[in-house]
Amino acid sequence: MLLLYILIGVYSLGMLFIFFYSLAQGHLLFHFIKARKEGSISPEPLSQLPKVTIQLPIFNELYVSERLIEAVSKINYPQELLEIQILDDSTDKTSDLIKEKLTSYPDVNFQYIHRENRKGFKAGALKEGLEEAKGEFIAIFDSDFIPDPDFLNKTLPYFSDQEVGLVQTRWTHLNRNYSLLTRLQAFALDAHFLVEQMGRNHQSAFINFNGTGGIWRKSCILDAGNWHSDTLTEDLDLSYRAQKRGWKFIYRPEIESPAELPPIMSAVKSQQFRWTKGGAECASKHIASVLSGKFPIHTKIHAFAHLFNSAIFIVILVVSLTSIAVWWAGVMGLIPENLFRIAGVFMIGFVIIAGVYLVSFFYGKRNFFQSLIGALWQLPLFLSVSMGLALHNAQAVWEGLTGKTSPFVRTPKFNLESGKVKLKTNKYLPSKIPVTTWFEGVLMLVFLVMVGLNIWAGTYAMLPFHLMLAVGYGLVFVTSFQSYGLSK
Template sequence: MILLYFIIGIYALAMLFILLYSFAQANLLYHFFQFRKNIPKAHQPSWEELPVVTVQLPVFNEKYVVERLLDAAAKFNYPKDKLEIQILDDSTDETAGIVQKYIQDFPEIDFQYIHRQDRRGFKAGALKAGLEVAKGDFIAVFDADFVPDPDFLLQTIGHFSNEKIGMVQSRWTHLNESYSLLTRLQAFALDAHFMVEQMGRNHQKAFINFNGTGGIWRKSCIVDAGNWHDDTLTEDLDLSYRAQQKGWEFIYRPDIKSPAELPPVMSAIKSQQFRWTKGGAECAAKHLKNVWKEPFGLRKKLHASAHLLNAVIFIAVVIVSLCSIPLWWGFQQGMIPGEVFQGAALFLIGFVIIALVYFFANLSLVDFSAKGILRFLWELPVFLSVSMGLSIHNAQAVWEGLTGKKSPFIRTPKYNLSDDRQSWKHNIYHQLKVPVTTYLEGGMALVFLLMVILSIYFHTYEMLVFHGMLALGFTLVSVESFRSYRI
């Protein structure tokens, strides 16, 4: 009995973390509504006043998308004598030849091809190497899977007339969100970040992050903040916090769109998720102490904590999931009074808040159309289920990040798939090795499917919806994972 009450305590603490995180999200949702009323606009300099800009395109083995990227970069609407485009190529395959052949056809454009033989520092190292020889006072960055808008530079550069502005970030949009269920669910999640979270933080001058691409920096801001570091897997988040702790201000422009490709298969999604979640945890370990030591104000510190520790929610989900099994048993045996379960309903407030965040983030992009609302009604439970299904994989990443375990930068394979008739199976960059966590996910799918069956058989329904979502989530994640590791 003592052990059961101990499990109840652990369960309650994990649920409390989720609830507190949801309160931070509720505050961001409020400021999202305020931000929408007054989206910042930039001073528009004349053509003659435009400064020199360097566009950095970090590339590593991207033969499927690199020409698309270069096509878009060649179309920037900006004075040719004030625009430098650096191709920071660490490739070890035919990508290098594709790039060099391509740029020969554009002698009027200042393409600077920089090829490193040593990938030291990975993306951060490439950006730093390019910065050392960059001609521009302003540095725009686009990853290989992006298709930047021709007017991106003109839409953002005017913000730098304010000497305090260090970076301007645009909103990611999605080239292939309709390709599959997986790409649609990723768009569902990213839209919440780029609408509610980025807008909510920026409105109240909390720390926001450069998203690694689709943004433009003041070069002196990067240098003043200590340049690019490679000691975390999210060099973008790391530099963002260092710059803002030095007093630089960031601007977020949700109305400026930067289209990008979403990973279409689970193995690629997991690669990206692992890097983001572990890197965020590494940045928490690196920066949270300094944030709380500095006189930033309590609200700013709390939002920084919620921001840097947001992926810890995956550890909380794993704990809640595992604890729910003995708790179900306790209810079934009559060892836990019904009042305990009724009191636990308080934690449902957190899930309602999170649902509202995704509702307003996604529906605001389609003007709250009837079609959008109907789509939301099935997307939300499926998204939450798949997020739970990814909890083991992401919890491992968070734990490694918080405890200081290092791992190499694994980039996400790009596919250049525009519709569902194209196949990803022949991509040579595709991962083949099945990680141990995929087998654990399959095991968890069977466990929670069994819990659903037992709940129905014994008429013990307290955990039925939760266990049903876990069974669905772990099943989808494990099946798609095994499927995606096959060529």
């Protein structure tokens, strides 16, 4: 009985964590709505155009590097004030492709910088490039982006305020409709780039540079200590260091930066692992100084929620496993029925979280009823797949919080929407199936059994939860297995 009570206690604490997490999300939603109602004030154009450096960090990108170079060459800005650094760490034929492509643009100020050792990975490349950068402002685009030709003209006016250190733009998605997986990723990212970023920025809470699609004041980067490579999310790390120094960040959702979404589960997992582990590493690095700093209480609360938001995956994993014991205790009559009614209050948290994603999903949609149909199936599938990723991401968070180091593994790019590249011919596909993938298959079977037991026992309180877990782990397992098999 003692073990059962411990499991019920752990389950309750996990639900409490999810509830408080949802309240923070709800507060961001409130400020997002306020920001939307207030609108934005267009800044005054700069009296004198500054010199700008665009940095393009690239590592083994056979399928997108040429597209990126072509897009950046179309940036609408005086050539004498613009330099474009190609920070190439490639160890394959990408370097030859880049050099060949650059011959097509003799009048564009491209600076090709190739490193042999990849020291510091992306952060190291950006730092070394910064040493040679002549621009007063530094724009950064990853290899899977297609920058807006007017990106600089739209972002630079916000730097008329000398305290502004960064302007971040909103990611949009080149291949949103490619597959179910890309649709669900877009569903998730839209919530971050609308509700979360706008909600934090509206109340002057800490926001983050998203690693690409943003432009920095060079002096801000240097004042904050330059790029560090001691976390897997160098963008989040520098963002917190700069804002702790007093620099202002501006987020502009109307300025769009189109990019590619990973089309297969192995690539999604690679990206998710880096983001969640890096976020946990930044939490360990910054939370003490933020909480002890002279910041408003709401800033500290949202910084805590921001830095530790990846811990939600550990909580979901723990709650899902302990829910089996709670279900059994309920069937056996070991838990008073009144406690189940009280526990229903915590379900409000799931309603709030669902609301955040639904609001972002309907943002800018013209046909309400068509969008409603899309939301009705995408929301439960998104929540299911998010739960199905809990095991994989929980491992990443645990490694980040405990200080286990790992190399920066970039997400493979595909450029499938061009029609020129086939998925199975991609040279960057992984071949080895991780052990966690097999455990995801085991968890799929466990919760399928629980679905059957819920129906057999006639207890339906946890049936939706267990059904979503079975579907989520099943989708993650099957799509993972399929994507790892593509390289064979």
